Amino acid sequence: MSTGRRHPGARQRPRPAIRTLVAGVVAFTGVAVSVMLTAAPAAAHSYAATVFADVSEPERGVVRTVLDIEYVLLATDGARAMGDTAFEQEAYADVQASGRDPEKLTPAVLDDHADSVEGYVLPRFSVSVAQDGEPSQACPNAVVAPYEIVIRDGVPHARLVIEADCTAQVEAMPVPYRITTELFPGTAPGGMTTTIVDYDVRSGAGVASLDTDTNPSMVTTTDWGSRTGEFLVLGAEHLLLGPDHLLFLLALIIGSRRLGDIVLAATAFTVAHSATFILAALGVVSIPAWIVEPAIALSIAVVALWEMRRFRRARRTGAMGAEGTLRPLSGKPQGPLDEQPLVGGGGNAVAVRERILAAPASAAVVDGFTRGDLLRIGVVFAFGLMHGVGFAGALGIDEPFSWDLLGALLVFNVGIELAQLLVIAVVFPLFVLLRRRLPSAGFWIAAVVAAVGLFWFVERLIAGA
Incomplete structure (x- = not known):
């Protein structure tokens, strides 16, 4: 006869009310995350605006900047800042008429609204002579070449060639220049505009990252060491503000029963995306964005569906309890x-x-790992190769090789890895605690992640068609 007393060592099962509450929290969180993420742009790598500036000094005191700005961004934020609604409307019609093929766009709309284009850009991107580390008055500048539409990572950019005449302030010796940007402050959704400056002037050369809101200027004599922090933060921000990479990492965490599992999977992902990131950023590897973006979305769905399948098989065979243990x-x-x-x-x-x-045949153990574990690592590595191309496309550097450029890329990549480790350190313990309370939580979180990944996949296929 049962007395209703439990064995002292027995583990009490959660009460139905608690299980229902936890399940409700998980479901609500999943829905909230999916709504927020699906509201993000289809190409999640464009999480914030990026402007590219190639700065040179063809003559003493004459600073030339080749400035590439996203065409749509200039025709929306720039046009609105200048109160030129016709510019925005005509640019929108131009994009529609091109069939969303960036190769078919022409600078005709830019030519028709040159006053608005130059009225917005010239006062907001300036060059001055840095005297004793302090800026002087901005050098007079002007557009000196016809507008162009260029393609960066499949995205149309308006190219402006600007020359700043600093000859009146420059003596015979090379002088440091201060480059300042005020372009597109507080751009949504990331709330930031990054300007990548690749400069080679008589007082110095290197690569710098500027932020319109928090770090809008630089001096050309600043040594490379001081630039390290900028690209480190830029790399970390890209992962933390890029929902597709975060979802992929979450899918890996969900399927990891032990810390060693996620460390191994994350290492495979890191090695893969680091290799293709460097190669793609240096122009050795080039894959169109219409292939990369859907493939990244598909990788999220595939890894999440893989974990859902593992959860179901483990429950069916009884080979996995709440913490990956047998349940007799x-x-x-x-x-x-x-x-x-x-x-x-x-x-x-x-x-x-x-x-x-x-147990299925795939569960055979080889050096502590099942064949399924090894196959999972291989799949993660393969998808990591594609994510690396996506990272490079987000940074958008399209310049000849230099050691400064390589250094910037490596530091950017380190920033990505540090952010990745931070996410694992925070999320993995929380997920372990949740899984102990509600073993089925992993399955349903994976289901939400898979649904978002599939939605993005279809959306990006349509956008790239």
């Missing part, structure tokens, strides 16, 4: 499979043997 007939969690005694123990030994026989 008594319902009391035991140790991992290799710790279970196969002699003695009566019914427990029989149950263990049955589960070994019922």
